[in-house]
Amino acid sequence: MAEQGYLTFALGKGRLANKTLELFEQLGIHCEEMKDKNTRKLIFVNEEQKLRFFLAKGPDVPTYVEYGAADIGIVGSDTILEEQRRVFEVLDLGFGKCRMCVCGPAGARELLQHNERIRVATKYPIIAKDYFYNQKHQTVDIIKLNGSVELGPIVGLSDVIVDIVETGSTLRENGLEVLEEICPLSARMIVNQVSMQMETERIRHLITSLRTLL
Numbered sequence: 635m636a637e638q639g640y641l642t643f644a645l646g647k648g649r650l651a652n653k654t655l656e657l658f659e660q661l662g663i664h665c666e667e668m669k670d671k672n673t674r675k676l677i678f679v680n681e682e683q684k685l686r687f688f689l690a691k692g693p694d695v696p697t698y699v700e701y702g703a704a705d706i707g708i709v710g711s712d713t714i715l716e717e718q719r720r721v722f723e724v725l726d727l728g729f730g731k732c733r734m735c736v737c738g739p740a741g742a743r744e745l746l747q748h749n750e751r752i753r754v755a756t757k758y759p760i761i762a763k764d765y766f767y768n769q770k771h772q773t774v775d776i777i778k779l780n781g782s783v784e785l786g787p788i789v790g791l792s793d794v795i796v797d798i799v800e801t802g803s804t805l806r807e808n809g810l811e812v813l814e815e816i817c818p819l820s821a822r823m824i825v826n827q828v829s830m831q832m833e834t835e836r837i838r839h840l841i842t843s844l845r846t847l848l
């Protein structure tokens with residue numbers, strides 16, 4: 635595994651990581667170094683508790699966990715669905731709640747109802763493909779974007795988008811709305827399959843403590 639004797643965590647950068655650290659603090663798991671906003675360090679060690687933490691881009695977290703560079707990862711279920719990595723998903727942490735939706739201008743509703751061949755812009759091509767092809771049996775053209783996906787229908791790149799909706803304010807401010815809901819999302823804990831066997835006791839204990847706390 636990552637380093638003998640240490641349990642290594644990969645955290646998705648941003649809100650998820652902050653929430654995770656708050657939660658861990660309540661369990662007595664601390665990483666003071668990580669709180670320094672000016673640090674350029676990438677990996678943080680708690681020698682006393684034999685823990686290591688690193689921050690990674692969300693979509694890379696399942697990759698680190700699958701290859702065993704991290705024993706445990708905290709990441710959104712959207713990323714787990716999209717990345718399709720061989721990892722164990724062991725716990726719903728209950729925060730970072732949002733929805734994966736098909737969104738667009740109100741006028742696009744009809745295109746969805748009549749199974750028209752439409753263009754779908756998204757950061758999540760796997761999720762979009764699964765939804766339209768396997769669940770709705772609708773042939774669509776998927777266009778991969780890397781962010782600000784709401785621009786798609788506004789500038790005429792696509793008819794609709796598949797994206798995360800949290801408060802709905804990005805949609806509202808851009809004259810778009812939720813047309814169909816694909817699935818609810820939240821932060822999840824994932825575990826490397828070998829670590830789960832080699833470090834069963836420590837990992838089980840962590841899962842149980844988190845479950846009790848949640």
Ligand code: PRP
Pocket residue numbers: 757780781782783784797798799800801802803804805
């Ligand atoms: C996400 C998502 C939406 C927005 C939804 O974007 O892709 O654009 O948040 O949140 P809301 O419903 O509360 O408005 P993010 O901020 O991750 O940036 P991105 O557009 O670059 O992906």
